[in-house]
Each structure stands twice: as C-alpha cells, then as structure tokens.
Amino acid sequence: MRIAYLHGGSVPSVYANGVHVMRMCDAFADAGHHIELYAVPGTVRTGDLHAYYGTRNRFPVHTVPLGTAPGLGPLVRARRVRDGVRRGTVPDVVYGRDPHALLAAAGTAPVVYETHLLWTDRVVRGVERLLLRHRGLRRIVFVSQALADDYRAAFPRLAARRDVDWVTASDCADPVAAGGPVAALPGRPGALKVGYVGHLYPGRGTDVIRELARLLPAADFHLVGGTPEDLAHWQDRCRGENVFFHGHRPPSSLHPYYRAFDVVLAPYQRKVACAGGIGDISRWVSPMKLFEYMAHGRAIVASDLPVLREVLTDGENCLLCPPGDVAAWAEAVGRLSADPALRRALGETARRELTTRYTWRARADRVLAGLPGHAPAAAAGRP
Template identity: 60%
Template structure:
C-alpha cells in the first residue's frame, strides 16, 4: 500500500513526536508498504535524519515549510501539502497527526487520524469535529484508553468514532547495532539510577533531585532535555551525585540503558509539553517506558491510572504515588539490594514488549482491515 504520512512538525528535531513518527514510518516500510513522510524542515542540525533516529529504512521525506506557526500559516502549508500529494500521485492512504493537512486532503484518499491529546488550539473552532465527520475517515488511532474515552465524549456524534487504542512502543534490542558507550561519569561502584527523556514540567525531575539528596550513595543520570531545560535544572541542583547528559540522538540512547541498575518514570499528575503549551498527564503514553522495558531495565514509575494501562506493580515494575518521596526512596533501596527482583521485573518487562508493544506490531494493528 502507498501511504503518505502527514506531520506538521520538523524532521529531524529534539522532540518526541519526531521519534514516534520516524519509528512508525520505519515500521510501515518494514511491513512492505511504500511510505512518504511529509514534514517541515528540520530544527536539529543532523545531516542524516535516518542515522539520527536510528531507523532501518530510507523512506522519502518531503519537507514542506510552514510560513508561520499560526492557524493561517498551518492552513497555507496544508494547501501546499495537498498540491504536493497530487503531484506525487495520490496515495492509497493518508495517515497522520496533522489535522490541517488531513483536512485539506481529506477528499483525496481514505485517511487515518492519529491523536495523542485533546486539542483546544485548532482554528477555526470545530475543525477537528469536521475532520472526524469526513466520509473518508477510516480510523482514529489513540495512544491510551483514557484518551479514547475522552475523545468519544468530546465528539459524541450520531455514532461511535472508529477508534483504535495503540500504545506507544519500542523496537526489539539488537546488540549488534548498539554502539559502545564510554564510561559514565560518577563513581564506578555506586548504583546507577537512570532517567531518559525530556526535562519539562511534570516529568518529575524535582523528585529525582530530591531522591539524589536523600540517597547520596547512588548516582543519578538524566539523559535528555533541550539546552534551556537542562540549564535550568542543572543550575538549581548542585548535587555531586546527579549527572545531566543533555539531549542525545535517539540512535545513541540504546547505549545508555545497560549502564543503569534502575530506571525512573516519575510522571506527575499534570505533565506538560515544551513551553507548557499543553497539559497531557491524563492521556500520556511515554515512549521511554517502552524503551526501558525493551532493554529489560527495572522500572520505578508513578502510580497513575494512565500508566497502569501498561505497567503492573510487582510484575513488570514497581509503582509509587508520584508525590510520596519516601515510597520512591524505599523502592530504590529495595531494588538495589535485591538483584533477583530486579532481574525478574526487567525480564518480564522485556517479554511483554516483545509480545505486545513493538513498532512493527503497532503498524500492522493500525492498518488492519484497511
């Protein structure tokens, strides 16, 4: 099948949506589909986006600039995307998270709309409702059951939306393609506690710093974060057992996981995107959790309903209330002291990813029957 993936963001970039979209295009390609990605020009100076993201297939990436990041600018870009789709040859399926381009091209081919949050920033008002009422809408893909329920409630319509819940995923680990990582800073004999992801508000970075203060015998490593967010946390931290590694290309992250004894997902009840533009805590499906699982790492995560859609306390992780620092410290002490428990939780997490949460399986699921 010929698929056009419509994305309103830049490739490459430092943002998680770029990782998700490149992994999905890679998985579509692995399934034998002919995929072209339509994105905006990259906001990261990587020379080779395929190497930067660590994807296996070199599907075409067509970059369509946005004149300005306002609704008027997005609509103007959407018309340019529509014209390009016609010139390239109308595909069998449109797929994407860009409601503007999907709206502009909705009459050209059947389309799948992927949604990761409820949007209140689209213009004109009602455009998403109109998009969901288009006759060629084939499926709506969401990342959590919580989001599926909220989307159905927001757009009741004459009948239920064709919604499919497909959580985020990870690729199986291939040791042959994992580059070696130089020794991490810190003490070689100290337990290493890792966090991989952005440093935005609501990601629990303050909780990690407090854990480091309470557990001076452990070294904490935070991998990720744009320069401005890294500077903000690093300047206020001042602890010798906390190490900020900054943003790394997604292709380099697999080298870090084997160095961590325990990994953290300390999401708070409210979770924000870059610049606090959106609050997504109710619906989030963090990719880093699935990557932790794929690498067989032992996870301590926040006990939140949306994370319980994937995580099971005492089965594939330990869960702690996000505001209970004593519980988090106790969980880390318990895991560091019990290697057998760490191994059992990590092995079960890896098994579940391979069985349920690979990008290739997700690609097959979201296209099934289309």
C-alpha cells in the same frame, strides 16, 4: 500499500513526536508498505536524518514549511502538503497526526487520524471537528484507552458513526538484541546507576529526581535529555555530586545509556506538559521512554497513574509509586539497590511483554488492519 504520513511537527528535532513519527514510518516500511513522510523542516542540524533517528529504512521525507501569513501558517502549509501528496502517485491511505493537512487532503484517499491529546486550541479544535465529520475519515488511532474514552465523551456524534473505526494503540519500542556497547558514565564505579531519559518539562518529575539524589547519596543519578534552557534551569538547582546531566542525544545513540543503567525512572506527575513545556497530557500520556526501558530489560520505577496502569503492573514489570511521594520513591529505589534478583526479574518480564505486545511493527499492523490493500503480518514479511 502506499501511505502518505502527514506530520505537523518538525524532523529532525529534540521532540518525542518526531521520534514517534519516524519509528512508525520505519515500521510501515518494514511491513512492506511504500511510505512517504511530510513534515515541517527540522530544528536540529544533522547531516543524515535517518542516521539521526536510527531508522532501518530510508523512506522519502518531504519538508514543507509553515506559511508566513499571520495566523494562517498551518492552513497555508496544509494546502501545500495536499498538493504535494496529489502531485505523485495517489496514496492508498493518508495517515497522520496533523488535523490541518489531513483535512486538506481528505478528498485524496481514505484518512486515518492518529491523536495523542484532546486539543484545547480553539482554531485547531475547529479544524479537528471538520475532520472528524468528513466522509473520508475511516479510522482514528488513540495512544491510550483513556484518550479514546475522553474523545467518546467529547464527540458523541463521532462515536455514533459506524463508518469510522476506533483503534487504541499505545506507544512502543523496537526489540533490542542482547549485548552491545555500554556508555561510560561519570560517577563512582560501585554506585547504583539510576537513569532517566526524556525531557525536563514541568511534570516530568525532575524535582522528584533531585530529591531522590539528596535522599540516596550512595546512588548516582543520570539524566539524558532536555533543551539547553531546561538543562540550564535544572543544573543550577541540582548541584549534588551524585547528579549528572548528559543533555540531548540523538535517538540513535541512546542504547548505550539504557544498557548502563541499573534502575530507570518514569516519575510523571499529575500534570504533565507536552512539547514546549505547555498543556497537560497526564490523563493520556503513553511515554516512549517507558517502552524503551522495557525493551532494554531495565528495572523500572514509575508513577502510579491510571493511564500508565494500561501497560504497567506493580510488582510484575515495575514498581509503582505515588507521583509526588518522594519517600516512597526512595524506598522503591533502595529496595531495588539491595535486591539485584528483583531488578533482573522485573526487567526480564518487562522485556518479554515489550517483545510480545508493544513493538512498533505490531503497532503498524494494528493501526492498518482491515484497510484495503493491507496485507496481514505473515504475508507482509515480519523482520
């Protein structure tokens, strides 16, 4: 199958949406499909885009900048993306997360629209409504069941369309082989190493980690990620000797950090900002770092939010705590510190569930299943 993936964000970048898109394109290529990605030019300087993300396949990436006309940039870019898609061999499917470009290209091939949030911007919402009514739309992929439920309520006419499939597919991770290099972390050799990987936007729980470090002075806390502005903000507020900020790292270089951690945190709050620190995706979030934690068999402490319970089960593959109850978080981390066997059991269960249910390759098969030209996994050749 020939797939044109239309992404409205930039690659390479420091943002999770770029990681998600590159992982999905890699999985499509693993499945034997010809994939071409259309994205906005990157905001991170790197000599090799595929090395930066650590992809196995070197699929074509076409960068199409935003137009310069005030207020019309996404629309101008959408037409340029459409023209680029039509210039070569016509794809079998147009797939993506960019409603502007998907709408512009909707007459080219069947459309699969993936969404991770309910748009609040009036212009984008209007473009999305046109896309959802277009006869070329064949499938919508939701990153969580909570998001699918909210779309069903927001777009009752869409829910009534019998020619549009609804698929829920959470974020994922690639399985990780045992062994491999381990990051040499600063701090005390005998201290429990508590890790967090991700952005430092509002609602991501950095304030919870700061308080945990104060309550648990025997543990060392390591935070990997964050823009320079967010790093400066939090480094000024976390001056404890047991808190270490490692800044942004290329996605391909994160494995040694995961391996170095004894316990990992996903302290999402009841309001969670998305890329750029704006909006609120707490009802629908499907954090990739959570699945990366699972892939590495780490013991997870996470916020007890309904959307995270779509994947997590307290006492089986993680420990869940009320988002803002720092005392409960301190108790959970202390419990894991005192019980290495529990850490291993939670991590092993999480790794097993990731391998059997939440791989990028399985997701790629799921979102394409039943579309013309899609071969089942066994025929496509699972790596």
